[in-house]
Amino acid sequence: xxxxxxxxxxxxxxxxxxxxxxxxxxxxxxxxxxxxxxxxxxx
Amino acid sequence: xxxxxxxxxxxxxxxxxxxxxxxxxxxxxxxxxxxxxxxxxxxxxxxxxxxxxxxxxxxxxxxxxxxxxxxxxxxxxxxxxxxxxxxxxxxxxxxxxxxxxxxxxxxxxxxxxxxxxxxxxxxxxxxxxxxx
Numbered sequence: 001x002x003x004x005x006x007x008x009x010x011x012x013x014x015x016x017x018x019x020x021x022x023x024x025x026x027x028x029x030x031x032x033x034x035x036x037x038x039x040x041x042x043x
Numbered sequence: 044x045x046x047x048x049x050x051x052x053x054x055x056x057x058x059x060x061x062x063x064x065x066x067x068x069x070x071x072x073x074x075x076x077x078x079x080x081x082x083x084x085x086x087x088x089x090x091x092x093x094x095x096x097x098x099x100x101x102x103x104x105x106x107x108x109x110x111x112x113x114x115x116x117x118x119x120x121x122x123x124x125x126x127x128x129x130x131x132x133x134x135x136x137x138x139x140x141x142x143x144x145x146x147x148x149x150x151x152x153x154x155x156x157x158x159x160x161x162x163x164x165x166x167x168x169x170x171x172x173x174x175x
Contacts, residue, residue, distance in 0.1 A: 005138035007151060018126070018156060031166060032159030039045070039152045042145045 002040050010040035045152060050074040051120040054144070056109050056137075056153070057081060057127025061090025061102070067123060068094075068102045079104040080112060110136040114144045124153035 018035035019028035047070035058079025
């Protein structure tokens, strides 16, 4: 989607669990939710 | 994730209380500009107050929908965002708009959540799953 918009070199640079230690931690794991730091460039 | 360059123009999509904007303002320095974009009056009031209280003059906040930014084409060096783009009903429109405003050579760098697979209809409709 991001590259369809025109950005290039789109990538996840880091993954993390944004729900760790919260009351939604189990829900997030069950449904496969990841936190990501993301970067993409306009060349 | 890259550091924000001195003098850069940075926008924060969904700036909320403004904390990320204030941190960005420190990095870009007095020759840079940080623009927080939010659609809620309460958050704009809070973030504007926070910037004034902290003495930042290189930060401003604008009320806007992230699919219709009040910014010129090719005017932004870096787009940041923290957990907001996932909330947009039309993400394609968001990224198209971000592409419009980012300068050639500029970038997106943001934190958000992604799904490894599609949610079932029942899960989508169960707000208890996603609210505190």
